[in-house]
Amino acid sequence: MSTSIKVALAMPEDVAAGIFPPRVLDALDSGADLLSREPMTEFTSPQSLALLAEAEALITGWGTAMIDAAVLDAAPNLRYILHSAGTVKYHVGEACWERGIQVSTAADANSVPVAEYTVAMVILANKRVLQVGRKVHAQRTMVHAEAEFPSLGNYNKRVGIIGASKIGRHVMRLLAQYELEVVLADPFVSDAEATALGASKVTLEELCATSDVVSLHAPSLPSTRNMINAELIAGFKSGATFINTARGEIVDQDALLARIQRGDLYAVLDVTTPWDLPPDSGLFTHPNVLLTPHMAGSLGTELERMAMSTVAEAHRLGRGEPLKFRLPPEQRGLTA
Numbered sequence: 001m002s003t004s005i006k007v008a009l010a011m012p013e014d015v016a017a018g019i020f021p022p023r024v025l026d027a028l029d030s031g032a033d034l035l036s037r038e039p040m041t042e043f044t045s046p047q048s049l050a051l052l053a054e055a056e057a058l059i060t061g062w063g064t065a066m067i068d069a070a071v072l073d074a075a076p077n078l079r080y081i082l083h084s085a086g087t088v089k090y091h092v093g094e095a096c097w098e099r100g101i102q103v104s105t106a107a108d109a110n111s112v113p114v115a116e117y118t119v120a121m122v123i124l125a126n127k128r129v130l131q132v133g134r135k136v137h138a139q140r141t142m143v144h145a146e147a148e149f150p151s152l153g154n155y156n157k158r159v160g161i162i163g164a165s166k167i168g169r170h171v172m173r174l175l176a177q178y179e180l181e182v183v184l185a186d187p188f189v190s191d192a193e194a195t196a197l198g199a200s201k202v203t204l205e206e207l208c209a210t211s212d213v214v215s216l217h218a219p220s221l222p223s224t225r226n227m228i229n230a231e232l233i234a235g236f237k238s239g240a241t242f243i244n245t246a247r248g249e250i251v252d253q254d255a256l257l258a259r260i261q262r263g264d265l266y267a268v269l270d271v272t273t274p275w276d277l278p279p280d281s282g283l284f285t286h287p288n289v290l291l292t293p294h295m296a297g298s299l300g301t302e303l304e305r306m307a308m309s310t311v312a313e314a315h316r317l318g319r320g321e322p323l324k325f326r327l328p329p330e331q332r333g334l335t336a
Contacts, residue, residue: 004033004318005032005033005056005057005314005317005318006032006033006035006054006055006057006077007028007032007033007034007035007055007057007058007059007082007314008034008035008036008040008051008052008054008055008057008058009034009037009038009039009040009058009059009061010039010040010041010043010058010059010060010061010064010065010067011039011041011059011060011061011062011063011064011084012039012061012062012063013038013039013041015039015061015062015063016039018303019061019084019304019306019307020039020059020061020084020307022037024304024307024308024311025037027311028059028311028314030315031311031314031315031318031319032057032314032315032317032318035051035054035055036051039061040052040065041065043065043067043070043071043074052071052074052075052078053074053075053076053077054077055075055077055078056077056078056079056317057078057079057080057081057314057317058075058078058080058081058082059082059083059310059314060081060082060083060084060088060091060092061083061084061085062085064083064090064091065091066090066091066093067081067091067092067093067095067096068095069093071093072095072096072099078101079101079102080101080102080103080104080323081096081101081102081103081104082104082310082313082314082323083103083104083105083106083310084106084306084307084309084310085105085106085107085110085298085306086105086106086107086110086297087105087107088103088105088327088332089332092332097329097332102323102326103326103327103332104310104313104323104324104325104326104327105325105327106305106306106307106309106310107166107325107327108166108309108325109298109305109306109308109309110297110298110305110306111165111166111167111169111170112170112298112302112305113296113297113298113299113302113305114167114170114245114296114297115167115170115171115173115174116174117270117296118167118171118215118217118243118245118296119171119174119175121215121241121243121268121290122159122175122180122213122215122243123154125212125213125241125243125266125268126152126153126154126157126212126241127152128145128148128149128152130268130290131149131266131287131288132145132148132149132152134287135148151239154178154179154180155179156179156180157180157212157213158180158181158182158183158210158211158212158213159175159180159181159182159183159211159212159213159215160182160183160184160185160202160207160208160210160211160213160214160215161182161183161184161185161199161215161217162184162185162186162204162207162214162215162216162217162218163185163186163216163217163218163219164184164186164188164189164193164194164197164217165217165218165219167217167245167246168184168215168217169197171215171217172184172197172198172199173197173198175198176198181200182198182199182200183199183200183201183202183206183207183210183211184197184199184200184201184202184207185201185202185203185204185206185207186201189201204227204232205232208228208232208233208235208236208237209235209236209237210237211237211240212237212239212240212241213240213241213242213243214236214241214242214243215243215244215245216228216242216243216244216245216246216250216251217245217246218246218250219246220246220247220249220250224250225250226249226250226251226252227250227251228250228251228252228256229252229255230252230255233251233252233255233259233265234255234259236259236265238264238265239265239266240265240266241265241266241267241268242256242265242266242267242268243267243268243269244268244269244270244271245270245271245296247271247273248269248271248272248273248274248275249273251273253272257281257282257283257286260282260283260286260288260289261282261286263288265288266288266289267283267288267289267290268289268290268292269283269289269290269291269292270292270294270295270296271294272291275294309325312324313325
């Protein structure tokens with residue numbers, strides 16, 4: 001039996017415009033009672049307080065204001081927070097968990113483009129496409145790729161995945177179609193579970209020392225800060241490629257740059273610390289580094305995937321069904 005659930009948007013206007021264009025709002029409104037097409041950018045104005053008084057679910061996005069006890073006091077009917085992106089740590093306050101608010105995220109949807117980016121970079125890295133391409137441009141002539149990199153190719157190369165997160169798991173699923181050896185380092189995954197994911201479980205030290213490509217998919221937590229430390233970086237296999245689509249602070253960036261400057265390590269970095277590097281950073285100028293501006297995650301047309309995942313959650317609630325992508329309270333500390 002279908003019931004209507006009262007939903008309000010809570011996020012900056014530019015975020016709402018990008019993720020929830022009119023066609024997506026039309027889809028949302030078809031199975032939920034959308035109280036307003038204008039998002040709440042704060043929770044204190046008379047207009048926001050009127051929406052909060054009615055809302056049973058808030059749809060949030062990047063940049064949503066903190067939902068704390070004061071906000072919840074103004075929202076007596078609120079039971080759900082449906083986040084249209086990944087992490088909720090910056091806007092879902094402790095009071096939400098204490099009061100039993102159910103939280104859903106679009107992290108699964110957002111994992112798709114990150115995994116696609118990662119797999120593309122793995123294949124290009126093993127094929128030495130980026131290095132050969134630079135030589136072609138610099139020399140302005142075709143080069144003998146195999147003479148330059150005799151070990152290029154993807155067949156039987158070892159790819160190390162650090163962290164069986166949602167993204168890490170999706171990367172492993174995509175890599176299964178290639179003739180690669182996949183290894184996984186994650187203290188929370190058993191040997192049997194790693195095998196089911198298509199990987200062999202190894203220690204972090206072994207992974208870093210033996211993998212042709214190392215891809216980081218761990219969350220940014222106090223316990224993971226500088227997890228990829230100078231000792232691990234020094235132990236990277238000569239000629240390996242390090243890919244980071246997670247967070248810059250998980251890596252000792254100074255040690256990484258020092259190793260890159262030795263000339264036998266390559267890096268594909270979609271994230272750094274700080275987000276905006278100083279103009280004189282050696283990461284900008286070293287030919288062994290590819291920097292991209294935090295673009296592995298959902299952008300452009302990919303935003304609609306996250307939006308429609310959130311719309312589907314609202315519709316489930318309207319049909320009296322449970323959330324599909326509920327974030328268990330005990331896992332909130334393990335999210336990125």
